[in-house]
Amino acid sequence: xxxxxxxxxxxxxxxxxxxxYFIFASGSYLLIWVxxxxxxxHLIIQKKLPNLKRKLTEFAYSMSTVLVFSLIGTSIHYTKTxxxxxxxxxxxxxxxxxxxxSLAIMILFHDAYFYWTHxxxxxxxxxxxxxxxxxxxxxxxxxxxxxxxxxEAVVQAAxxxxxxxxxxxxxxxxxxxxIYMITRNVMGHLGFELFPKNFVNSKWLNWHTTTTHHDMxxxxxxxxxxxxxxxxxRWMGTEHSAYQQTYNEVKSREPQDKPVKKAMVSTPxx
Numbered sequence: 001x002x003x004x005x006x007x008x009x010x011x012x013x014x015x016x017x018x019x020x021y022f023i024f025a026s027g028s029y030l031l032i033w034v035x036x037x038x039x040x041x042h043l044i045i046q047k048k049l050p051n052l053k054r055k056l057t058e059f060a061y062s063m064s065t066v067l068v069f070s071l072i073g074t075s076i077h078y079t080k081t082x083x084x085x086x087x088x089x090x091x092x093x094x095x096x097x098x099x100x101x102s103l104a105i106m107i108l109f110h111d112a113y114f115y116w117t118h119x120x121x122x123x124x125x126x127x128x129x130x131x132x133x134x135x136x137x138x139x140x141x142x143x144x145x146x147x148x149x150x151x152e153a154v155v156q157a158a159x160x161x162x163x164x165x166x167x168x169x170x171x172x173x174x175x176x177x178x179i180y181m182i183t184r185n186v187m188g189h190l191g192f193e194l195f196p197k198n199f200v201n202s203k204w205l206n207w208h209t210t211t212t213h214h215d216m217x218x219x220x221x222x223x224x225x226x227x228x229x230x231x232x233x234r235w236m237g238t239e240h241s242a243y244q245q246t247y248n249e250v251k252s253r254e255p256q257d258k259p260v261k262k263a264m265v266s267t268p269x270x
Contacts (some may be wrong), residue, residue, distance in 0.1 A: 009077055014070040020178065021062060024186045025142040032192050033141070042253040043192045045215045045246075046139045050191075054136075057144050061133060062146035064136055068153035076161060086168040088201045103173045106163055107180060107228060113159045114227040119238075121152065122221070140189040140218050144180065184228055187215035196249040207231060212247045216240050 032040060033049070082089055091099060119209060121131035133149040140147075148156060163169065187194075195210045207229050217224040223240035225232045233239035240246075 010074040013073040017066045017069045024182045028142045042255050050139050058143035058147040065146040065148045065153040072157045085164045099173050106177045111228045115232040118225045142186050144189045145185045194252045200247045
């Protein structure tokens with residue numbers, strides 16, 4: 001075993017994992033929390049934002065998660081180089097349809113995996129030792145996307161080895177899955193509701209979770225365990241009863257600086 005080579009690979013994976021987190025978390029923070037904060041202020045779900053100390057804590061725990069993810073990623077890379085995974089290079093091996101089908105399978109499996117492991121981490125014997133770290137952010141920011149206890153980071157990362165050892169996966173599908181994962185994760189902790197008005201009232205759209213959905217989980221703890229979709233929460237009766245009402249209330253707010261329409265006053269003609 002070439003430890004020098006493995007160390008070099010690990011360093012590269014640390015950088016990649018950090019950039020995946022930092023680019024999406026910092027990008028959304030800069031755009032929504034800084035540049036567009038004033039015009040979007042009425043869409044702050046909990047009507048106030050966390051303080052600097054909380055955001056720094058979220059970032060610190062996220063850095064420990066990057067280290068955990070990178071170690072698991074390095075193990076996967078080592079196993080792959082020795083033919084131990086089902087990752088393949090040539091799209092022609094399975095065709096383009098499988099690339100998209102496998103991506104859909106990964107997303108659906110991860111959604112189910114997340115719901116049940118998340119529910120398990122809320123068990124009183126587990127929560128106080130592991131998941132409590134993430135829930136210290138009762139009003140999260142984008143920096144909370146990776147803010148896990150190291151043991152929770154292992155649970156979160158474990159879905160990836162399960163997938164790559166179970167399915168033939170092309171690098172395009174894997175890359176797309178990783179981007180989808182971090183995008184939805186950051187959106188869940190955005191603090192601002194940017195989904196369209198009446199989104200949760202549409203039977204064609206309401207199966208997709210919103211920022212409010214996960215934000216309410218951070219606030220209330222005992223509901224809305226889902227990640228990408230609302231199916232498991234509905235099937236298991238764990239969707240918060242006030243979810244639609246809360247979403248609609250947020251989306252009904254008017255911008256604070258919206259100009260007041262003045263009544264038209266007709267001037268008598270001479």
